Amino acid sequence: MRLVVLGLSLSSSWGNGHATTFRALLKAFAARGHDILFLERDVAWYRDQRDVTDPDYCRLRFYDDIDDLARFTPEIAEADAVIVGSYVPQGVAVSHFVQATAGGVKAFYDIDTPVTLAKLERGDFEYLDPAVIPGYDLYLSFTGGPTLERIERIYAAPAARALYCSVDPALYAPSGAAKRWDLSYLGTYSADRQPTLDRLLLAPARARPDLRFVVAGPQYPDTIDWPANVERIAHLPPAAHADFYSASRFTLNVTRADMIAAGWSPSVRLFEAAACATPIISDLWEGLDMLFAFGREIVPACTTDDVLAALDGADADSIGRAAQARALDHHTAAHRAAELETYLQAVAQARALADVA
Structure with a gap:
């Protein structure tokens, strides 16, 4: 063709x-x-x-x-x-x-x-x-x-x-990188995503100064008050994504408002992180549980406390491996x-x- x-x-x-x-x-x-x-x-x-x-x-x-x-x-x-x-x-x-x-x-x-x-x-x-x-x-x-x-x-x-x-599994797979962050987020700044990022990453960072966080992506305004334990990476090329996810104990998925309203709108970051066997904490929208099983393959979160509970209590390795299996079986x-x-x-x-x- x-x-x-x-x-x-x-x-x-x-x-x-x-x-x-x-x-x-x-x-x-x-x-x-x-x-x-x-x-x-x-x-x-x-x-x-x-x-x-x-x-x-x-x-x-x-x-x-x-x-x-x-x-x-x-x-x-x-x-x-x-x-x-x-x-x-x-x-x-x-x-x-x-x-x-x-x-x-x-x-x-x-x-x-x-x-x-x-x-x-x-x-x-x-x-x-x-x-x-x-x-x-x-x-x-x-x-x-x-x-x-x-x-x-x-x-x-x-x-x-x-x-x-x-996801291209030749590019996204566990890299063996040492864990650097307890929770990461990779994404370009979006005004309608920022309140969720504040609630599900910045607020947990302020509540847990002993943990390490990172936000990677361009176009974030200078007005954002980043907690001291949140590292910033202005741009992360695709070649560095697998190391980024592999170095994350958990990673966060945040969805734009229009996509939450429509449902059934997975981000490419979901499948890329999953292919790296990195456990995902995600905001909620219709259809997400048809892509990844809640609690077993992905951790749904609505509040700061939900994130803190996952960071302290979820079985990261098991969730990451199950998410990887789902991604490789259905979403390559x-x-x-x-x-x-x-x-x-x-x-x-x-x-x-x-x-x-």
Whole structure:
């Protein structure tokens, strides 16, 4: 299969989770024998922070603007499938171009589904307009559950399918790093996540000055009052993630408000930490217990006391090993690549049958 992907970024993981998602998925998709071209808008923010420039599983090419994208008209027209990702600059224009040009299966991959739907409800069509959704054969969503039916019913998507994030077990595994922190958190600053981070990490740090904590990620404002026992790491490249998780006795998962409201929206950090056998303390949302069993594979927490109790009493090793087993059995990039192949082939076969009829 010849696949063209137009995504926010493959080259830079700085301040976004799209790059690691695409890297894992496309590497596994290529391993199934497919040919992939990834087209990325050349923007200064990512240009100056690139940590992948020549992947061995796909061709990575850059374009300057929507007019420059026309250079790739033959590749888009002749591909068996073309996927446009969320948050692509000038995404609506890109959608129109792809839908007018592509001869194969056309799919939108929403790595930010609850955020996207909230934006659409506000009339904010930054990268997706409701008018282009019916023009996609597939709406691939980071969110499953009832949201899929909503996308089909309200926005007339011909087929909405869950394509969750995943983990590349070749990159995420226990590294043997010595334990440095009792509780860690890895994530870019988000205003709607910060109250939960305050409650589930900063407040426990203040209550337990004898324990060690760390927050890794960019864009945190200078106004945050970090306790003395909370280490800060401004940016942690993906190559350092496995050591980071392995050095954590527990790690924290914090979910954005729109994703909590939608449910069924696992973060890639969940699967990456689990693959490193690091026990996870997580905030609560619908569908989480379908991914990891509460108390056995993950520790749910609503309050500061919940976190403190877990740090003092939970069987970290047992929870970490059970979470790792679940991630490797159900949530690797190989699993997602097989799902993506199935979705694309089903649409292609249905189109072929319709043409014959």
